[in-house]
Amino acid sequence: MNWTREAYRVYRVAVSTELQSRTAAHPVKRARAPWKPWRSTIGLKVAMGVSGILLVLFLVAHMAGNLHVFEGRESMNDYAAGLRSFGEPLLPHESLLWVMRLGLIAAVAVHIVSAVVLTRRAMQARPVRYASKKPAKGESRHAVATMRWGAIVIVLFVAWHLMDLTWRTVNPVKDLHDAYGAVVATFDPERWPVTVFYLLALVALGFHLRHGIWSAVQTIAGPNTRWRKRTQAVSLAVAVLLVAGFAIVPLAVTFGLVS
Amino acid sequence: MKLSLRIWRQPDADTKGEMVPYEIDGVSEDASFLEMLDVLNEHLISEGKDPVAFDHDCREGICGACSLVIDGQAHGPQAATTTCQLHMRKFSDGDSIDIEPWRAGAFPVIKDLVVDRSAFDRIIQAGGYISAPTGTAPDAHAVPIPKQDADAAFNAAACIGCGACVAACPNGSGMLFMAAKVAHLGLTPQGQPERQTRVLGMVAAHDEAGFGGCTNVGECSAACPKEIGLDVIGRLNKDFRKAAIRAA
Amino acid sequence: MSTDFYRDGEPVADAKAPTGPIAERWERRRFSGRLVNPANRRKLRVIVVGTGLAGASAAATLGELGYRVANYCFQDSARRAHSIAAQGGINAAKNYRNDGDSVHRLFYDTVKGGDFRSRESNVHRLAEVSTEIIDQCVAQGVPFAREYGGLLDNRSFGGAQVSRTFYARGQTGQQLLLGAYQALQRQVAAGTVDLHTRHEMLELVIVEGKARGIIVRDLVTGEISTELADAVVLATGGYGNVFFLSTNAKGCNVTASWRAHRKGAYFANPCYTQIHPTCIPQSGDHQSKLTLMSESLRNDGRVWVPKKRGDHRHPAEIPEDERDYYLERRYPAFGNLVPRDIASRAAKIVCDEGHGVGPGGLGVYLDFADAIDRLGQKAVEARYGNLFDMYERITGENPYERPMRIYPAVHYTMGGLWVDYDLSSNIPGLFVTGEANFSDHGANRLGASALMQGLSDGYFVLPNTISDYLADGPFEALGEDHEAVVAARKEVDDRIEFFLHNDGDRTVDSFHRELGKIMWEYCGMERSDEGLRKAIGLIRDLKAEFYKRVKVTGKAEQLNQELEKAGRVADFFELGELMCIDALHRTESCGGHFRAESQTEEGEAKRDDEHFSYVAAWEFGEDEPVLHKEALEFEYVKPTQRSYK
């Protein structure tokens, strides 16, 4: 039906031209025209939520995959190889991996771009700080700090992590077919700062997800008060499981359970 | 009661402001927070100084004019209470209290503690109504509304437009205010025909006014004197999503 | 009759009230009134001052009709007009309860409730229009209380025998105003209404006898500007704040009306003031306003004071036989449920005799102990929980454990600018709606009727009647250099100049508080010849001192709240004096006006229909006001004496 679009256009014109001149006592920063729903604060937030959930799904799979480490070198390396040879010879080598990677890159791009745009808008919308601090009382007490600072830690981590375990630039094991060896090498007790950095990053990720998951659900599904409590619990559980599932690998290596 | 106050003083929109210390003695426990400021102002005027400007009108928690951030908290420490309804017995003798204006890019300071909240009106202008020109209405009983819906609509409609949600939100977002109106009208049968255009128009006006986005922090709801719940933001998001897909 | 403070003038010539059967008058008037062709409406500009129920509804409706409207309010948003504070509800003769209500009954109750001092034609029209208001508001999405079946709920209010009050929890005024505000914002978006918030009207512009514009001050920049138009509508609310302490919002004022009055508009029945019996008493000198507690509390609370004077014991320690349940004692039939004016005065009497409780002895107990015993705390909580919380927030006392303290407070003003049936003042082109006019409530307003009147005026009456006047327009275009405009601006400038340069030493509030005390003492719940004469003297002295000693800080070209207050208080002085003169001249008791000299043997109000069955419309005079009488006729409801024994 077209009336929606037409009436919507009328509102738009009214909002942006007439009203601005009529009632704005002060110059208002305009969004770049033309306004598109997906560029709005809510549109961006939906994009961030959806991409975030995709990232969560990736992490769940990744974590599960990592646990092959406990089944020994063979199993882990076969798993890694399996990912690469999926569908062969019907499909070219590494197709699944590249589909995943492209999806991942897209999700990360959307996630980061919307995060950056929203964060900038938020900073403009709140340019002055209060002189006195107050106790946080909201749903997600420290979400702002943990989400934004945490995100930076995660970005740094992923950069290192790719150089470490995907490209092996900084990893002693250069054999791309020996994922197991690379993992064991990177968490060698000698290289404890790396392990510590991984663990720190995981904590940051945990906080990011504790708020991120329920926030994404609230944005996408808009649950009522009762469901909000439940999604918050689920969100916390997923975050803890993910962090634990990831952390167990470096810890196991460090304490010699896997070598 | 004796109090040490630090109050944001700013002569006008273009001049830089600062926190200025004041001492005030003999404050009655029974006085409201605004009455305490009245007393301070009487002293200041007697000394030939400019009194502290602040917005207020009804002084009974319904007009939404009063707007102070007290010790970092919009409308002060008491839950579900506007500044005008906050009484000094919530404080103790010798306390130091910081008083600041609402802080948000969309709410520029006009003077001292007075800010410009006309952005809220612009959001309403962009669709926060039902088009029902005078005299065109059918009988009030033409459409029954289930009591649950009517009550839920009322809960959202209770918003007084004070702006505490924006002041408390770390993103300077006007979502709770806007969502309360979208939820109120969206919960009534009369509000259905314009439901989609309303939400698109209002969100556009909200963003254009310079409010930030919502990241579900929830400080807004905690500061809201009318206890508007976060579920209205969920409703807003949902309405918006549907409308945006249809308009695309 | 005393004529030492005023002069008698000609009776009011024409109230334009149509004749014929009362139920047909409004229909006839609408038909006889001239219309404006839609294409011409665009050429006509109407100023509406005020965005309360009366102003916002009028501005929105005129905008919808296609007039070009300029709308003003002094708050930062139209939504904050004082109507937002109304709690109880709005009456309408829908008869949804099938309990015998009808337009005629609402008409009858309102005339009688007004103690036979209102105009029958107006009241009947109000009752007719009441049903359309509810339809209109529901269509706008106003969330009125509903029953499980989905239909609208009603309650009985203010002692009415039928359930005709529609309500939205305890926030009816808020929800109705938001409906009107949203309709108004829709017109702003459509470009038909220019809305100016934080602007205060300071002067009326009259050209060749017609109201043609206003002078306003931008409260943020201090800029003085002129708005010219074909007609001016004042919807500026009530003036209860002349008493300093009242249930009105702090900004409520009489300035717009008073400026019009000084320019020739009659001010009618200024002394009719409604005092609400259940407000939270004053707690000290810092007090800035009084808070209303819903009247419904009297349904379950019992009112008492200690029998012993100055008894400062904790109420729980005062045994039954040392308590005086004075309402139950004096009015055995109605007990705690007597009408507002009677309950108020009874409280004043016991406090004046020294039985009052709480700070300053100005309070009586409203005790729920019996109700809690009878119904259980849970039930009481369900009924009044939010009111009890509010009480506790303000007083710090827990009303479940200790009886509430209440005291009467000024609440509503029935007087206002005189208007005819068309809501036009005696100045052509100046219309007045809502609480600002005097029209429909007589000497006493029934609960839940002010909201009805405001919306009736704004949505349905004014938009119909104003066209008859505008049909002659557009009037000759005026320039800002027209001498009348220049003169009006100069008056405003001079006044501001005066305040800012007066070398005084007292704050505006200190004067306002003192004026309020005088008004409350002598022109409050009970008035006497002697007291009123004294009050007039005191007001004149205080006013002289005000102009000598008032101190206003700051500059004109900025947000200056002291300057705003100074202008308002200056007008309150003149109004206060006129109120006292009006109260002095009306030697009868009627409705909210109780003259000590005119009471029955039992101490009840005694009307004097023979001498006072008229509206007192006052014309401004530099030396003394001039009284014009509009005789009231009662064809349909015959005057009787009220009795609640």
Ligand SMILES: Cc1cc2nc3c(=O)[nH]c(=O)nc-3n(C[C@H](O)[C@H](O)[C@H](O)COP(=O)(O)OP(=O)(O)OC[C@H]3O[C@@H](n4cnc5c(N)ncnc54)[C@H](O)[C@@H]3O)c2cc1C
């Ligand atoms: C606490 C309380 C409870 C009440 N409860 C009820 C109830 O339950 N039922 C009921 O029927 N009635 C009730 N009333 C009465 C009712 O609320 C008012 O009579 C009614 O709302 C008045 O509406 P109005 O539009 O005439 O004026 P207001 O709502 O007072 O609006 C006045 C408008 O004029 C503007 N204005 C004033 N002066 C100027 C100026 N100089 N320049 C520019 N603008 C100006 C203001 O900004 C405002 O917009 C209650 C009143 C109070 C105080």
Ligand code: HEM
């Ligand atoms: C790559 C670096 C990352 C950056 C820069 C980043 C940044 C952000 C930011 C700024 C937010 C919004 C913060 C807020 O709500 O206050 C956010 C939300 C979110 N992030 Fe990330 N993030 C990153 C990685 C991840 C990862 C790896 C995941 C999942 C595994 C993830 C999942 C989420 C989710 C689910 C949300 C919630 C979205 C919403 O609020 O609707 N993020 N992210």
Ligand code: HEM
């Ligand atoms: C601490 C536990 C972790 C271990 C042991 C680990 C291990 C690995 C290994 C071995 C690889 C290479 C796989 C291959 O090339 O086949 C890899 C790739 C990757 N890891 Fe991790 N990882 C961990 C945590 C994380 C976290 C927390 C994130 C995200 C925030 C992450 C994101 C990635 C990404 C994006 C890749 C690249 C995938 C690709 O090549 O397509 N990892 N990880």
Ligand code: SF4
């Ligand atoms: S949502 Fe709450 S805090 Fe926000 S404007 Fe409305 S009442 Fe104020």
Ligand code: F3S
């Ligand atoms: S605090 Fe702000 S981030 Fe959203 S939930 Fe409230 S608007």
Ligand code: FES
């Ligand atoms: S002054 Fe009206 S809400 Fe506080």
